[in-house]
Every structure is written in structure tokens, then in C-alpha cells.
Amino acid sequence: MLIGHGEWVELEGLSIDDIQDRINEILATSPIAKKYGEPYQEWAVHDFELGGIQISEYEALETVVSIVEALTEHGEAFAHYYNDVDDLETATSCFEDAYQGEYESMLDYATETFDELYAHGIPESLRRYIDYDAFARDLEAEGYFILLTVMYSGPYN
Numbered sequence: 001m002l003i004g005h006g007e008w009v010e011l012e013g014l015s016i017d018d019i020q021d022r023i024n025e026i027l028a029t030s031p032i033a034k035k036y037g038e039p040y041q042e043w044a045v046h047d048f049e050l051g052g053i054q055i056s057e058y059e060a061l062e063t064v065v066s067i068v069e070a071l072t073e074h075g076e077a078f079a080h081y082y083n084d085v086d087d088l089e090t091a092t093s094c095f096e097d098a099y100q101g102e103y104e105s106m107l108d109y110a111t112e113t114f115d116e117l118y119a120h121g122i123p124e125s126l127r128r129y130i131d132y133d134a135f136a137r138d139l140e141a142e143g144y145f146i147l148l149t150v151m152y153s154g155p156y157n
Contacts, residue, residue: 005030006046011068016061051079063088070095077102110136 009022027039044057045064051071055064070078070092077099082091103109111132119127 003031005032005040008047011064012072014065014068016065019061019065051076053079053082066092074099105136106140107132107136110139113139 005026007022007026009019009026011019014022023043024039027033027041027043030040032038032040045055045059046057048055050067053067053071055067066088067082070082074095078091078095081095081098082088085091085094100109100113103112114130114132114135119130122130
């Protein structure tokens with residue numbers, strides 16, 4: 001017979017030792033502990049919110065803490081990057097170099113990038129001839145970008 005017992009634990013700001021202490025507290029209050037006088041030894045993660053990052057129910061605490069720290073530092077963009085790279089070490093070490101920011105559109109990104117890199121060398125009288133749309137299409141065609149579209153950005157009902 002399976003007896004479910006657990007609690008939701010907010011992990012942000014907790015160390016591996018803090019999390020292990022919380023797990024031990026939860027196990028000590030389980031029905032098994034009450035019935036037999038000893039805390040149950042096995043635990044698993046059955047529900048989590050990690051920005052869309054999937055973990056196994058027996059994921060190492062070190063991995064979970066690393067994911068939480070990266071999400072805390074970088075936000076939802078890290079989750080999308082991690083899911084694309086699918087390797088925690090690569091994602092945490094390369095994210096800052098790979099992340100280019102948030103823009104309303106690829107055109108906005110292309111315009112800002114072109115202006116930062118090239119506009120200073122182009123006379124003002126010629127800048128109106130720059131085809132930012134074409135530049136944006138070329139950047140997108142290269143396939144080096146993960147484009148995310150936010151469908152809804154308001155309070156959840």
C-alpha cells in the first residue's frame with residue numbers, strides 16, 4: 001500500500017543542507033514515522049515549478065539547487081535556454097554569453113544590434129536607406145536565436 005505524504009517547499013535561497021533538513025522534517029512527520037516510530041528514508045519530487053525545466057523525481061539536490069539559482073538569477077529566459085541546450089553545465093556556463101535580452105520583435109533586436117555595431121560608421125544622411133527588415137530576416141534565417149512569444153502578460157485568474 002502506497003501512502004502519500006509531502007509538502008510544498010519553496011527552494012529559492014535554500015542551500016542543499018537546508019533542503020535536506022526540510023526533507024528530513026517532512027519524513028519525520030510521515031504516517032510511516034508515526035506508525036513505526038522511525039522516519040521513512042525514501043523521498044521523491046512529485047510536483048515542481050521550475051519554469052518548464054523537467055527533472056526526475058529522484059533528481060540530485062545539487063542539480064535542483066543549481067537550477068533554482070540560475071532561474072533566480074536569470075529568470076524564465078534561462079529555462080528556455082536550458083530546455084534548448086538540455087545540459088545544465090553548458091546552460092549555466094554559457095547563458096550569459098548567449099542571452100541577448102528581451103525585445104518586442106526580431107526587428108527591434110536587429111535595429112538595435114545594427115545601430116550598435118555599424119551605424120556609427122554610416123553618415124546620418126545614408127541611414128534612412130538601411131533595410132532593417134532584411135537584416136532581421138537574415139539574422140533569423142541563420143537560426144542562432146530562440147524566439148519566444150508571450151501570449152498573455154497579466155495577472156492570472
